[in-house]
Amino acid sequence: MASRTVAKDIITLRGSAAIVSEFFGYAANSILYNRGVYPEESFAKVKKYGLPMLLTQDEEWLEAGKLQRVVMVIMSKATKEVLERWNFSIETDSDVVEKGVSREKSDREIMREIQAIMRQIASSITYLPCLDEPCVFDVLAYTDTDVPVPFTWIESDPKLIANPQMVKLHSFDTKIHKVDTLVSYKNDEWDEQ
Amino acid sequence: MDAGSLSSFSNLKGQSRCPLQEQLLQRKNSKENMDRFIPNRSAMDFDYAHYMLTDGRKIKENQTACSPAREAYRKQLAETLNMNRTRILAFKNKPPAPVELFPSEHSTASAHPTKSLKPRRHIPQSSERTLDAPDLVDDFYLNLLDWGSSNVLAIALGNTVYLWDASDSSTSELVTVDDENGPVTSVNWAPDGRHIAIGLNNSEVQLWDSTANRQLRTLRGCHRSRVGSMAWNNHILTTGGMDGQIVNNDVRIRSHVVETYRGHQQEVCGLKWSASGQQLASGGNDNVVHIWDRSMASSSSPTQWLHRLEEHTSAVKALAWCPFQSNLLATGGGGGDRTIKFWNTHTGACLNSVDTGSQVCSLLWSKNERELLSSHGFTQNQLTLWKYPSMVKMAELMGHTSRVLYMAQSPDGCTVASAAGDETLRFWNVFGVPEVAKTAPKVNRELFSQLNRIR
Numbered sequence: 001m002a003s004r005t006v007a008k009d010i011i012t013l014r015g016s017a018a019i020v021s022e023f024f025g026y027a028a029n030s031i032l033y034n035r036g037v038y039p040e041e042s043f044a045k046v047k048k049y050g051l052p053m054l055l056t057q058d059e060e061w062l063e064a065g066k067l068q069r070v071v072m073v074i075m076s077k078a079t080k081e082v083l084e085r086w087n088f089s090i091e092t093d094s095d096v097v098e099k100g101v102s103r104e105k106s107d108r109e110i111m112r113e114i115q116a117i118m119r120q121i122a123s124s125i126t127y128l129p130c131l132d133e134p135c136v137f138d139v140l141a142y143t144d145t146d147v148p149v150p151f152t153w154i155e156s157d158p159k160l161i162a163n164p165q166m167v168k169l170h171s172f173d174t175k176i177h178k179v180d181t182l183v184s185y186k187n188d189e190w191d192e193q
Numbered sequence: 194m195d196a197g198s199l200s201s202f203s204n205l206k207g208q209s210r211c212p213l214q215e216q217l218l219q220r221k222n223s224k225e226n227m228d229r230f231i232p233n234r235s236a237m238d239f240d241y242a243h244y245m246l247t248d249g250r251k252i253k254e255n256q257t258a259c260s261p262a263r264e265a266y267r268k269q270l271a272e273t274l275n276m277n278r279t280r281i282l283a284f285k286n287k288p289p290a291p292v293e294l295f296p297s298e299h300s301t302a303s304a305h306p307t308k309s310l311k312p313r314r315h316i317p318q319s320s321e322r323t324l325d326a327p328d329l330v331d332d333f334y335l336n337l338l339d340w341g342s343s344n345v346l347a348i349a350l351g352n353t354v355y356l357w358d359a360s361d362s363s364t365s366e367l368v369t370v371d372d373e374n375g376p377v378t379s380v381n382w383a384p385d386g387r388h389i390a391i392g393l394n395n396s397e398v399q400l401w402d403s404t405a406n407r408q409l410r411t412l413r414g415c416h417r418s419r420v421g422s423m424a425w426n427n428h429i430l431t432t433g434g435m436d437g438q439i440v441n442n443d444v445r446i447r448s449h450v451v452e453t454y455r456g457h458q459q460e461v462c463g464l465k466w467s468a469s470g471q472q473l474a475s476g477g478n479d480n481v482v483h484i485w486d487r488s489m490a491s492s493s494s495p496t497q498w499l500h501r502l503e504e505h506t507s508a509v510k511a512l513a514w515c516p517f518q519s520n521l522l523a524t525g526g527g528g529g530d531r532t533i534k535f536w537n538t539h540t541g542a543c544l545n546s547v548d549t550g551s552q553v554c555s556l557l558w559s560k561n562e563r564e565l566l567s568s569h570g571f572t573q574n575q576l577t578l579w580k581y582p583s584m585v586k587m588a589e590l591m592g593h594t595s596r597v598l599y600m601a602q603s604p605d606g607c608t609v610a611s612a613a614g615d616e617t618l619r620f621w622n623v624f625g626v627p628e629v630a631k632t633a634p635k636v637n638r639e640l641f642s643q644l645n646r647i648r
Contacts, residue, residue, distance in 0.1 A: 155282060
């Protein structure tokens with residue numbers, strides 16, 4: 001686990017940032033695995049790729065309070081059409097960022113909330129439309145404009161879905177960062193709208 | 194006059210082969226869609242989301258004509274929505290693409306049946322053919338159109354019944370009744386496609402052989418007033434009258450009245466036997482739908498109904514049994530109701546109710562797809578094609594200038610004929626061509642591969 005203060009119930013900005021970025025790691029892995037974007041065998045390789053890099057950057061942004069949301073986009077490999085969009089929006093308590101105060105919340109409580117979201121992601125396969133074709137994924141970060149862009153990231157368009165179906169999942173709150181999860185997906189052929 | 198072996202009911206039974214589980218899964222999904230459609234508002238930034246979703250379109254507009262006022266408005270909007278405070282970044286090194294494509298049965302337990310995406314078929318928006326139907330009576334409670342299994346369409350215009358052969362488009366007159374007996378109030382082909390029953394305003398029913406052009410008999414005394422609806426069940430002709438009575442007539446025997454169903458207080462305008470011939474659905478001007486079951490027949494007293502469905506608030510003429518799900522009945526209400534309701538006729542439960550916005554005159558299920566066609570009156574006089582079970586409108590067919598009171602389906606299930614008080618008979622290729630035209634089993638090899646698919 002990343003650095004956390006000794007007294008378990010006290011959450012600092014750094015601690016909260018660590019929790020949130022760890023959550024993103026788990027969530028991203030879970031989404032890729034459950035949605036079948038990568039077959040099981042190659043999953044170990046994919047896990048090592050890129051996601052740790054993503055996490056360290058996120059932590060930096062989270063500590064600065066500059067990260068607004070993280071979006072994982074699943075697109076068709078052939079047509080590059082966006083099929084699914086996992087949106088994690090972040091609300092940062094600006095007091096904590098500016099004044100460096102800390103908050104109180106039980107570790108167990110936060111973990112429980114995160115577990116609830118993970119379970120929801122896993123069970124989302126029951127209603128999300130099948131991804132029949134080969135897919136690739138992309139990660140987008142919505143940040144404040146005054147953030148310097150590290151060389152591993154480039155500017156991008158939001159990669160939205162037109163007329164999506166949206167499902168809101170549970171959220172979790174460290175009292176410093178509040179993360180909401182929303183998945184939007186392209187309407188399935190079945191529900192011709 | 195043995196109509197047993199050529200009964201069209203057994204044909205229908207052979208075609209319905211959908212396992213019950215699949216239907217339930219689909220419905221659960223569409224219900225969940227309706228539940229989930231509005232997510233938790235408090236947690237969502239709706240303004241932002243809406244702006245983002247429409248942003249692309251707005252940009253295109255700006256490229257053509259951009260007034261300074263609009264530009265300033267955009268800027269203002271962007272500021273208030275914190276747009277220019279956000280930068281969207283994507284990770285530069287794109288992740289590797291999946292090496293192999295595995296079939297979707299692999300790893301993720303998919304709840305959806307793996308269905309190959311069919312291209313959407315084109316539904317012609319105008320009628321393929323329009324025929325003149327002068328003197329067609331514009332009365333909601335009558336049933337003046339029926340398409341027989343021999344591909345001959347029967348239509349009653351005033352006092353005359355005409356037969357239109359769909360294979361060569363030829364018209365012939367079957368019978369013209371006297372003024373005092375007429376007009377003709379209902380026509381219905383027997384399952385064999387050769388014999389036809391004609392109900393009259395004077396409460397009599399005539400039985401004709403259309404190939405020999407000969408009247409076989411007249412059924413008298415079953416009703417006290419006009420016979421507006423009829424339905425065949427093998428050798429039983431069920432007639433519904435303005436007196437509210439429903440009579441089962443065995444056409445083979447002299448004393449033809451074998452059973453009477455009492456329950457409706459007013460005219461019986463809708464009458465349909467289920468595909469199995471076990472249940473009869475009847476709709477009346479008293480806004481009630483009754484389900485009658487053959488197993489409840491008793492010789493001593495008038496038969497009691499199995500279900501009495503009172504949810505409609507207007508006359509129910511439109512009745513249609515689902516060909517691919519037994520015990521599913523669709524009913525449509527008249528001008529004061531305007532809804533289509535779906536029922537489980539085992540339990541009598543109402544499964545769904547859809548407001549169509551217009552009087553429902555007739556309903557037809559597609560034999561090829563999971564679709565339902567309804568015909569309407571004021572104001573559009575349209576035919577609406579619905580996807581089942583989502584009840585999404587797939588098409589609206591316009592053309593009639595008066596309420597579309599009568600509809601009939603061709604025996605091959607591809608074409609629908611509709612007739613209205615505007616004195617036209619229109620044909621619509623709305624149901625498309627059957628997906629698999631299986632004629633005869635070819636080789637043993639093919640039969641074996643079919644068994645695998647069924648599993």
